[in-house]
Amino acid sequence: MHIFYCEDSIDGIFTGVYDAWASRYGHADAALTTQKPDNYSLFHEYIHVETDSEKSAKVARTLQTRMGTETYEEICQAASALETPSKRKNTRNKADAIYKTIVLALSLPDSSKVLNYLGEPYVNQVFQLSRSTFNEAHHLLGFLRFQELENGILFAKIHPKNNVLPFLGEHFADRLPQENFMIYDENRCLAALHPKGTGFFLTDTQELDPKALQRYSKEEQEYQKLWCRFFDTIAIEARINPKLQNQNLPKRFQQDVVEFQRK
Amino acid sequence: MLMKLQMDMDLMEKLTILSDAAKYDVACTSSGVDRMGNGRGMGNSVAPGICHTFSADGRCISLLKILFTNECIFNCAYCLNNRDSDVPRAAFTPEELCTITLEFYRRNYIEGLFLSSGIMVSPNYTMELIYHTLYQLRNTHQFNGYIHVKAIPGADPVLVEKTGYLADRMSINLELPTADSLRLLAPCKSRNTILKPMRQIQNRITDNKQELILYRKAPRFVPAGQSTQMIIGATPENDYQIMSVAESLYQKFSLKRVFYSAFVNVNHHSMLPALPGGPPLLREHRLYQADWLLRYYHFQVSELLSEDRPDFNIFLDPKCDWALRHLEYFPVEINRASYQTLLRVPGIGYKSAERIVKARKRNPLNFDDLKKIGVVLKRALYFITCSGSMMYKTKLEENYICENLMRDKTQIPKDIRESGYRQLSFFDKELQKDFQLTDSQILDEMASNCHSS
Numbered sequence: 001m002h003i004f005y006c007e008d009s010i011d012g013i014f015t016g017v018y019d020a021w022a023s024r025y026g027h028a029d030a031a032l033t034t035q036k037p038d039n040y041s042l043f044h045e046y047i048h049v050e051t052d053s054e055k056s057a058k059v060a061r062t063l064q065t066r067m068g069t070e071t072y073e074e075i076c077q078a079a080s081a082l083e084t085p086s087k088r089k090n091t092r093n094k095a096d097a098i099y100k101t102i103v104l105a106l107s108l109p110d111s112s113k114v115l116n117y118l119g120e121p122y123v124n125q126v127f128q129l130s131r132s133t134f135n136e137a138h139h140l141l142g143f144l145r146f147q148e149l150e151n152g153i154l155f156a157k158i159h160p161k162n163n164v165l166p167f168l169g170e171h172f173a174d175r176l177p178q179e180n181f182m183i184y185d186e187n188r189c190l191a192a193l194h195p196k197g198t199g200f201f202l203t204d205t206q207e208l209d210p211k212a213l214q215r216y217s218k219e220e221q222e223y224q225k226l227w228c229r230f231f232d233t234i235a236i237e238a239r240i241n242p243k244l245q246n247q248n249l250p251k252r253f254q255q256d257v258v259e260f261q262r263k
Numbered sequence: 264m265l266m267k268l269q270m271d272m273d274l275m276e277k278l279t280i281l282s283d284a285a286k287y288d289v290a291c292t293s294s295g296v297d298r299m300g301n302g303r304g305m306g307n308s309v310a311p312g313i314c315h316t317f318s319a320d321g322r323c324i325s326l327l328k329i330l331f332t333n334e335c336i337f338n339c340a341y342c343l344n345n346r347d348s349d350v351p352r353a354a355f356t357p358e359e360l361c362t363i364t365l366e367f368y369r370r371n372y373i374e375g376l377f378l379s380s381g382i383m384v385s386p387n388y389t390m391e392l393i394y395h396t397l398y399q400l401r402n403t404h405q406f407n408g409y410i411h412v413k414a415i416p417g418a419d420p421v422l423v424e425k426t427g428y429l430a431d432r433m434s435i436n437l438e439l440p441t442a443d444s445l446r447l448l449a450p451c452k453s454r455n456t457i458l459k460p461m462r463q464i465q466n467r468i469t470d471n472k473q474e475l476i477l478y479r480k481a482p483r484f485v486p487a488g489q490s491t492q493m494i495i496g497a498t499p500e501n502d503y504q505i506m507s508v509a510e511s512l513y514q515k516f517s518l519k520r521v522f523y524s525a526f527v528n529v530n531h532h533s534m535l536p537a538l539p540g541g542p543p544l545l546r547e548h549r550l551y552q553a554d555w556l557l558r559y560y561h562f563q564v565s566e567l568l569s570e571d572r573p574d575f576n577i578f579l580d581p582k583c584d585w586a587l588r589h590l591e592y593f594p595v596e597i598n599r600a601s602y603q604t605l606l607r608v609p610g611i612g613y614k615s616a617e618r619i620v621k622a623r624k625r626n627p628l629n630f631d632d633l634k635k636i637g638v639v640l641k642r643a644l645y646f647i648t649c650s651g652s653m654m655y656k657t658k659l660e661e662n663y664i665c666e667n668l669m670r671d672k673t674q675i676p677k678d679i680r681e682s683g684y685r686q687l688s689f690f691d692k693e694l695q696k697d698f699q700l701t702d703s704q705i706l707d708e709m710a711s712n713c714h715s716s
Contacts, residue, residue, distance in 0.1 A: 116621035119632050128635070142315040142325075146370045154369065174300040175307045175408075176369060223366050226278055233282045234328060235318035238527045238541050243677065244321025248314070259316060 001029055006049035006095060008034040009163075010079045013095045014056035016049045017102055023047075027103045032095035034083055063102065066111040074115055074130040075101070077137075080163040081129035097125040137164040141171055143253045146181060147224075150215040154181040157256055165192045169200040184208070224258055231259040272353055278363065280353040284333040284344050285379060287529075288436075288492070289522040293325040293374035293409040295487030296431050304405020305369060308431065313374050326377035326411060327367055331355055331392055335381035337451040339438070340532045341497050344381045348530060354383065357396040361404055368408055375409030375431070376400070382415060390418035390426065397429040409487075416456040420463050424484075427464060432487040432519070435461050440508045444498035448534060458516075464489050465516050488519030495550065496526040496543040497535055503573035506553055506564045513557060523550045548676060549575040556581055559613045560606045578675070583609045583668050586646060587661050593646040594659065598627045609668075610643030630654050641671055 002025045006016030013034065020030040037046055064072045075098060083094045100122040105114035118124045137160075146154035154176070158168075165185050169192035172181060176194070183192045184205060191208070194200040254260040294312030314323040332354035333344040343350060360378070367373045378396065383389050393412060400406040411432040414423045427433055435457055439445045442454040464485060471484035491512060493505065509521040525542035528535055553575065556562035560582070567581050568574070576584045586593065586609050595608055597619060605616040615637045622628060622636065629649050634640055644654040645664045657663070668674065 113621075116618075117625040118618055118622040118636050119626045119628055124632075124635050138311075138313070141309070142313040142371075142374075144371050148370070156371070171309075172371075176305050177300055177302045178305060179369060219366075223370060226275060226363065227367060227370070227372050229275060229279055230282045230327070230329075231316065231318060231324070233279055234286045234324060235320045235322075236286055236527060239320035239322075239525075239544070241321040242319065245317045245319055247677075248317040248321060248323065257316065 001031060001044045002047055003037070003044050004030065004032050004047050004049050005037065006032060006034055007051045008083060008095075009051070010076055011053055011056040012049070012051045013079045013098055014059040015052045016095055017099050018052075018055040018059050019047070019049050020099060027100075030099075032099045033093050034095045035093060059102075063105075067105055067114065068112040071105075071112050071115055074134075075126065077130035077133040077167075078126045080166065081133045082161045082163075094125075094129060097122040097129070101126045133162040133164060133167075136160055136162050137167040139253065140164055140168055143249065143257055144168065144183065145256065145258045147258070148217040148220045149213065150217055152180065152217065154179050155213055156181070156183045158183060158185055159187050159252070159256060160185060163188060163190075165190055165202055168192060169194065169202065173200040184213075228259050228262060274359060274363070277353045277355055277359070278329075280351055281330045281333060281355065282328065284350075284381070285328050285330045285377075287343070287524065287527065288328060288377070288379055289524045290411065290434065290490055290492060290520065291323055291325045291328055291377060292520070293411075295519055296409070298407065298486075301405070301407050304407055305365070306375070306406050306408030308375075308407075308409050315371070315373055325374045326409065327364055327373045327375070328377040329355075329360075329379075331360070331378060331380035331389070331396065332383045333381045334383040336384070337382055337449070339449040339452065340530065340534050341438075341448055341494060341526070343529045345530070355396075357392065357399050360396050361399050361406075364400060365404055365406060368406070373408075375411070377411040379413040380415065382417075386415045386417035387419050387422060390415045390422040394422060394426045394429070397426060401429045411487075414460045414464065416452050416460065418460070420460065423460050423463060424467060427467060427485045428482050430485060432490060433464055433485045434490040434492070435464075437491045437493050437508070437512070437521075439498055440493050440500045440505045441498070444500065448497065461489065461491070461516055461518075468517070489516070490518060490520040490522065492522035492524055494526050495523050495547055496538065497528075501573035502546070502550065502553075502575050503564070503568040503570065505550060506557075506568060509554060510557060510564045521554060523547050523554070545577060545675065546575070549577070549581060553581045561603060578669055579665070580609075580674060582607075583642065583674070587665055587668075590659055590661060590664075594648045594653065595646060596651070597633065597647050597649050598623050608643055608646050610639035610641070610646075612637070642668065 002023065004016045004020050006012045013032065016032045020032060023030060060072075063075060067075070078094065078098055081094060101114060104117070104120065104123065105111040108114060115123060115127055118127055140158060140160060144156050144158060146156045149155050163185070165183060168183055172183065173194050178196055179194070180196045181194045185191065189205050191203055191205045192200050193203055249257070292312050293308070294310060296308045297310040298308040300307040312325060314325050316324045318324055330344075332352070333350070334352050334354060335344045335346050338345045338347055364373075364376045368375070378393055380389050380393060383392075393415070397410060397412060400410070410430045411434065412426060412430040414426070414433050414435045416435060437457060438449055438452065445452060445454060467484050468488065471481070474481040475483065493508070495505065505523070512518045512521055525544050525547040526536070526538065527542045528538050553567055556567065557564065562585070567585060575581055579587070586607070592607065595604055597605075602616055602620050605611050605619060606613060611619070618636045619628065619633070622632070627650050630640065633643070633649070640654065645657050645659070645667065647653070
C-alpha cells in the first residue's frame with residue numbers, strides 16, 4: 001500500500017488526490033492521510049505530498065464541473081473539518097475518505113449524486129464531516145460577535161473546532177460590504193480580512209498586535225450595554241431555563257459571545 | 264406631561280420598557296427568504312434563518328424583537344400593555360429605532376428587526392409610524408436585512424400594503440383560537456379585524472408572485488410569507504379545536520407558520536386562569552410537534568385528534584401516539600417503502616426519510632446505516648424491518664411498544680421534565696384517567712424510568 005501524507009487543508013488534500021491519481025498505483029493500492037504516521041508499518045510506503053496550488057486548482061476545477069457546486073462545497077466542508085482520530089479500526093481518516101469518495105464520484109454517470117450513497121462507509125464519513133463543519137459554521141454565523149475598534153474596524157474572535165473561516169468570510173463579506181472587518185480564529189492563528197468594498201482573504205496572524213485589538217471605539221461599550229440589557233429583558237421569567245439555554249448555545253461558544261461575558 | 268416624560272427618557276430606558284413589553288410575542292424566526300447583499304448598504308438574508316443567541320428562557324433570539332410603543336388604546340385582558348394596566352410607557356422615534364437596529368446588526372447581534380406595537384392614538388397613526396421606520400431603514404440606510412412587522416388590526420389596507428413592500432414577513436396575531444374567546448378577552452379586537460388584513464396580505468402575496476413571473480425585478484411583497492400566533496391555555500379550547508384552526512389557517516390563508524404561546528398570567532385578571540404551576544409548556548410542546556406533522560409529514564388533524572379524543576397524549580409525542588393506534592401500517596420495510604410511508608414511522612424525520620430513499624438505490628441499508636443516517640432507532644425499531652428482519656425480536660403489540668416507548672425519556676423533553684413535575688397537572692384529568700393513573704402514580708412511573716435508564 002502506498003500512503004500519501006498530505007497537509008491538513010483543502011489545498012493539501014486536493015494535491016494529495018492529484019498525486020495519488022497521477023501515481024498510477026491504482027486506487028486499491030493508494031491511500032491518503034493527513035496525520036503523521038507514528039509507527040511506520042512494514043508493508044506501507046509513505047510518500048510525502050508537497051502542497052501545490054496548481055495541482056489543487058486542477059482537482060477543484062474537475063470536481064466543480066463534474067459534481068456541481070453543491071456537492072463540491074460539501075467536499076470542501078469535509079476537508080475543512082477537524083480530523084478526529086477514530087477508535088474504530090475500519091473507519092478511514094478524513095483525507096482518505098475524501099479520496100475514495102472522489103474516486104467513486106468520478107466513476108458514476110452522475111457525480112453530483114455521490115453523497116446520496118450513505119451506505120458506503122467512506123461516503124458516510126464525508127457526509128458526517130461536512131455536516132460537522134456546516135453546523136459549526138452555521139452556528140457561528142449567529143454566535144459570532146463583532147466589536148468596533150478605535151479605528152472603526154469590526155473585530156471578531158472565534159475558537160472553532162473546524163476550519164470555518166472561509167465560509168464565515170464569504171457570508172460576512174456579502175452581508176457587510178461597506179465595513180472593514182476581521183474575523184480571527186485564535187485556535188489556528190488565522191484571520192479572514194475584509195477591506196471595505198472588496199472581497200475577503202485569509203491570512204496568517206503572526207504579527208497581530210494584541211493591544212491594538214483591545215482599543216475599542218467610544219460607542220462600543222454603549223451598544224454592548226444596550227444589547228445586554230435587551231438580552232436580559234427579553235427572557236420570560238416564568239420560563240427561565242438555563243439548561244435549555246446551554247443546550248442551544250453550547251458552552252464552548254459562550255467565551256466569545258459578549259452577552260455571556262459579564263460577571 | 265406624558266410627552267415630556269418620553270423626551271427625557273434615554274435610549275436605555277426605552278429599550279428596556281419596549282423589549283420587556285414585546286417578550287410575549289413568540290415568533291423570532293428570520294426564515295423564509297434568501298437575499299444576497301446589494302453591495303451598498305448592509306444586510307442579506309438566509310432562508311433557513313439564523314439564531315444569534317438564546318435568552319435565559321432558552322428561546323432563540325434572531326431579531327431585535329421590540330415594540331414601537333407600549334402605549335395602547337385597547338384593553339385586551341391578557342396583555343400587559345392594555346390601557347388599564349399601570350406600567351411605565353415609552354415610545355421610540357423612527358430614527359432611534361433605525362440607529363439601534365443598524366448598530367446591533369453590524370455587530371452581528373441580530374438578523375434584523377421584528378417590529379410590533381401597542382396602538383397609540385389610532386390604528387392608522389401607529390401603522391404610519393411603523394411604515395416610516397421601515398421606509399427609513401430600507402431607503403435612507405439601505406438596510407437589506409430581515410424585517411418582520413406586525414400589521415395593526417383596524418389599520419387602513421393601503422398602509423398595510425405599503426408596509427408589506429418593505430417587510431420580509433408580516434403577521435397579525437390571531438391571539439385566541441375562537442371568536443368567542445376573543446370577544447371575551449379582547450373586546451376591542453374582532454375576528455373580522457384580524458382575518459380581513461390576513462386575507463388581504465394573502466391575496467397580495469399571490470398577485471405579487473404573478474408579477475414576479477412577468478417581471479423579475481418587480482418589488483417583492485412579504486417574500487417570507489405570513490405568520491400568526493395563538494395563546495394557549497388562557498381559554499378553554501381543547502387541542503383538537505386549536506389544531507383545526509391551525510390547519511385551516513395553513514390551508515385557507517396559506518400561512519407560513521402558526522405559533523403557539525403558552526399563556527403566562529401577567530395581569531392576574533379575574534377572567535383568566537391562575538395557572539399556579541406556571542405556563543403550560545408541555546402542552547405547547549405537543550402542539551408544535553403536531554404542527555410539524557401537518558407541515559412536513561403530510562398528516563391531517565383528523566388523523567391525530569377527534570371529538571372523542573380532543574387532546575394530545577401527554578406521555579407520547581403525536582407521531583408515536585398515531586403509530587400505536589395504527590399498527591396495521593407496520594412494520595415498514597426500509598428498503599422498499601415509499602417516502603410517504605417512511606415519513607409516518609416514529610424516529611424517522613423528513614430529512615432521514617429523504618436520505619434513505621436516495622441511499623438505498625446503491626445498496627440495501629442495514630440498521631447500522633440507518634443509525635448513521637440519523638434515524639432514532641430506539642423509537643423506530645418497533646416499526647421497521649431492514650431486508651426483511653427486525654432489529655430485535657419485538658412484538659407488534661400496542662401495550663408492549665407503548666411501555667417501551669415510555670421508557671424513552673426524551674418523550675417528555677428534558678428541559679420541561681426538569682422544570683418540575685407540576686407540568687403534568689395542567690392536563691385534562693380525563694386524560695389521566697385514560698391511563699388509569701393518578702398524579703402520584705405518574706410521578707412514581709417517571710421517577711422509576713429515570714432510574715432504569
